[in-house]
Amino acid sequence: MRGDGKGLQAEDERAPLISTRFLIIATSTILILAAASIAISWFGRAYGARLSLAGHSESTEIVDITIGRDRLAVPANTIRFEHQRRSGVAERVDLYLLWPEMTGYSSTERRRFDDLALSQSLVFLQISQSTMSKDMSGRVEPIYRSLLEPQIALGPAGLQRQTFRAGTGYEGESLLTATAPDGTTYAIRCLLPSAADKATSSDCQRDIHVGEDLTVLYRFSSRMLGDWQAIDEAVRAYVSGRAGPAASTATLKNQSKASTDRSS
Numbered sequence: 001m002r003g004d005g006k007g008l009q010a011e012d013e014r015a016p017l018i019s020t021r022f023l024i025i026a027t028s029t030i031l032i033l034a035a036a037s038i039a040i041s042w043f044g045r046a047y048g049a050r051l052s053l054a055g056h057s058e059s060t061e062i063v064d065i066t067i068g069r070d071r072l073a074v075p076a077n078t079i080r081f082e083h084q085r086r087s088g089v090a091e092r093v094d095l096y097l098l099w100p101e102m103t104g105y106s107s108t109e110r111r112r113f114d115d116l117a118l119s120q121s122l123v124f125l126q127i128s129q130s131t132m133s134k135d136m137s138g139r140v141e142p143i144y145r146s147l148l149e150p151q152i153a154l155g156p157a158g159l160q161r162q163t164f165r166a167g168t169g170y171e172g173e174s175l176l177t178a179t180a181p182d183g184t185t186y187a188i189r190c191l192l193p194s195a196a197d198k199a200t201s202s203d204c205q206r207d208i209h210v211g212e213d214l215t216v217l218y219r220f221s222s223r224m225l226g227d228w229q230a231i232d233e234a235v236r237a238y239v240s241g242r243a244g245p246a247a248s249t250a251t252l253k254n255q256s257k258a259s260t261d262r263s264s
Contacts (some may be wrong), residue, residue, distance in 0.1 A: 027193055037056065057076050059075070061075065062077050063079065065231045066113075067214060068130075070129075070214050072243050094124070095125040096123070097123050097125070098112060098123075099122060099234075122219065122220070122233060124220070126219075127214055127216050127239065133216070139187075147165060155174070159186075161192075162177075170189070172190050176188050178228070183250060189204070189205055190204040190207070190225070196222075202221065203221060204224075213216070
């Protein structure tokens with residue numbers, strides 16, 4: 001019996017203090033925790049960067065968008081909404097541009113995009129296929145004139161101002177008009193505030209025809225009306241310079257098939 005006791009004691013002395021199974025479990029746990037820590041760190045940085053952008057994009061990659069008979073090539077950082085920042089066929093695209101630079105979002109200009117007190121810094125564009133044969137200037141005589149009060153007052157920046165009659169659907173709005181340098185009529189609808197500090201970032205709006213068949217509805221603060229002529233020229237030039245005839249249906253199908261082949 002004593003011999004057996006000595007044998008058991010010897011075996012106990014030779015047994016490792018930490019078992020192999022325990023080492024495997026401990027090592028696996030450490031590796032899992034390390035991987036989780038790396039993943040959390042990466043996700044935190046990625047999510048933090050995304051959160052700081054608040055839906056904006058700093059990418060200047062060109063997005064090719066086909067709207068009706070027109071094709072637009074615009075930088076991603078000029079597109080307001082994330083779901084629209086993809087190439088392909090679309091019903092419309094919404095842009096926002098700094099004024100007077102006519103450039104998109106960047107971190108250095110972040111405050112001008114996010115601070116409501118700087119509402120005079122942006123021009124908003126909504127580009128879609130034309131649904132009316134006349135733009136806002138062309139609708140003045142056949143449509144708006146009969147909806148306006150007869151009194152004409154002097155508006156801001158030398159524009160003539162007429163208010164819409166009650167019951168027309170434009171209550172509270174004014175139509176501001178002028179003769180452009182080329183002799184055409186300039187027209188814009190505004191919700192003019194009682195005081196300049198009550199102006200919003202988009203209380204004036206105007207639409208124009210550009211390209212093959214595009215309507216560009218653009219909006220800006222009434223505090224920017226002093227630049228009405230320069231803004232109109234800049235918007236027209238910006239869209240015209242990035243628009244061209246859309247590819248034919250066959251070409252679009254071939255481009256789509258080629259893209260699918262490359263990705264497979």
